[in-house]
Amino acid sequence: MKTSLHRTLAILAIGWTAATWAAEPAKLPKLVDLGADKCIPCKTMAPILEGLKKEYAGKFDVEFIDVWKNPAPGKQYKIKLIPTQIFFDASGKEVFRHEGFFGKEDILAKWKELGVDVTGGTATAGIVRETPVAADARPRESVCFMCDENVNPKLRTVVKGQSEQRILCGPHCYFIYLSSIVGADSKAEEAKVSVTDWASGSLVPATTAHYLYGMDAKGRPTIQAFADKAAATKQQQSSPGNLLGWDVLRSKEMATRCAFCDRAVYPEDACGVKFGTTHGHGCCTHCSMGVAARLKQDIEVEAKDGLTGELIRVKTLDGQIASLEPATAVAWFGQKKGADGKWVSAGCFKQGFFVNEANLQKWLEARPAMTGRQITIAQALADKMKLTPEQIAKACKLGECQ
Ligand SMILES: [Zn+2]
């Protein structure tokens, strides 16, 4: 069957009359993707378009035009780059166009915005969990404000606010917190922090404590705080490490930062991100994709499967996925419902990549309170690539996470 775009082109080219239209059966809205089968972002879009075509048959039509093999439509529509997606309403009128990679979620959101019913797609769009399987019943004081892990009472770190206090699982999460505050005045912030004295269990000002800085089996730093230096020295005999004051601890903790959101991060917890000849870090899998957006450079990411630690390698080219190993890898977009009912990111600690959907499923089973949805790695990248420099500057900052 000839498609409405072909018809539209034919009308423009040879001047068909309106009568021709009247004889046609009822039309559907239509998405036309103008690209080339050898362009990398177009290749990434091809399976998405194929999927949409099947899944939303009867709701909207999908057509791909290879403008390298067939340049006329590209000229006709005055496209500036490939891929370009043009959305037509049921009457054949262009209602929206987008340039560059456009993910499945974005395409469906656009149709919805344009008033097209896209409910009830037939194929599964991956795992979606809008309501927790089990509510998080832990008391708030026992959960870290930043990472959501259980707080060991011996490491409890407290930040006093105007009216409330924030409980953190240890000094490391405090430095993540500090690096997440927009325009933080570090001296003023530090005056609000207390750490737990390992020896007595009572809170002491963080800036005056002595820190025993050791290392766990994975090479990840461990930090124990002491009010009294003699007690720290004694502990050092059974638990090796260096004794540090607050200023040195801060400079060590703040030395490695996320190349996207600038949060403090331990390399052991981070994704490796290579850009040019530089090796940096993404504090979470989604931040690692964001490095391409922030630096406007191609990146190579080594992420670990959230369940098994298996490596997932992603390379980008011009802000699109150039290669993905393994090809079955999927992403989890941890989200929570905001006060206004809109879904927002649940933050860096709730994101992950997995070598396949089965691993994601197992990871979710162990996290009954988690909400969010499965997305493609391409979508995780696309979500970052569409951010403005202003949004990137505020990325992952407290109260700014989107
Ligand atoms: Zn924490």
Ligand SMILES: [Zn+2]
């Ligand atoms: Zn980050």
